[in-house]
């Protein structure tokens with residue numbers, strides 16, 4: 001039996017264990033997927049050995065801090081500076097970023113002529129990478145002027161009108177703070193806008209609710225979450241069959 005899992009700090013609300021357990025059962029795959037909470041990433045080799053992991057996902061707060069413990073990175077993971085999927089093979093650990101695949105799958109259906117990205121953390125960096133990869137113009141909003149093109153107080157109706165796709169890569173509105181929403185001039189959102197909130201809990205954040213009221217097309221983070229999980233599985237399967245290709 002192959003062993004996989006998710007490594008993070010607080011995983012009680014994780015989607016991944018159920019997703020992979022159902023997938024393995026439905027498809028008769030001889031594998032299991034565990035939630036592995038650790039409080040120190042420097043213990044990673046011990047965890048891999050004890051659990052006999054063939055691959056694992058990594059989440060908050062270790063997507064960046066795990067990198068020094070890896071032997072190799074895909075070009076995309078290196079460009080973003082964060083990993084969420086690791087292959088363990090022949091004693092080597094290779095990091096990938098399948099959040100990128102999840103973001104690409106989601107924005108494929110939306111107007112991508114000009115994007116406004118909220119937040120500057122790991123998820124925002126993956127969104128920015130996808131924009132650069134597909135030659136999509138974008139601007140970044142941060143609470144700190146030094147980190148972005150705009151702060152929230154800079155965002156005028158005109159800026160919203162110019163950016164047809166707004167992507168929330170902050171935790172604002174995530175459970176349990178479901179009443180919170182990014183400070184934006186919502187009246188400027190129209191039915192020509194799309195809003196993608198990376199948050200998937202709740203399924204409809206305040207941001208998406210307000211954007212929907214204005215007639216915008218909305219997407220939550222569930223497709224991204226499912227797509228990154230499937231992409232991780234494909235990477236682990238490929239590693240199982242052959243020497244992993246690093247792309």
Ligand SMILES: NC(=O)c1ccc[n+]([C@@H]2O[C@H](COP(=O)([O-])OP(=O)(O)OC[C@H]3O[C@@H](n4cnc5c(N)ncnc54)[C@H](OP(=O)(O)O)[C@@H]3O)[C@@H](O)[C@H]2O)c1
Nearest residue numbers: 119120121122123124142143147169170171198221224225
């Ligand atoms: N659907 C998926 O598959 C998926 C995958 C990854 C992440 N996510 C979600 O994406 C969100 C961001 O994740 P992350 O890993 O990038 O988190 P993160 O590294 O903590 O970064 C979030 C960024 O949001 C901004 N921010 C944080 N707290 C804020 C606040 N109270 N008000 C305004 N801005 C705030 C910060 O940027 P500034 O300091 O520059 O303002 C921060 O860098 C989370 O909700 C996470 O659950 C979803």
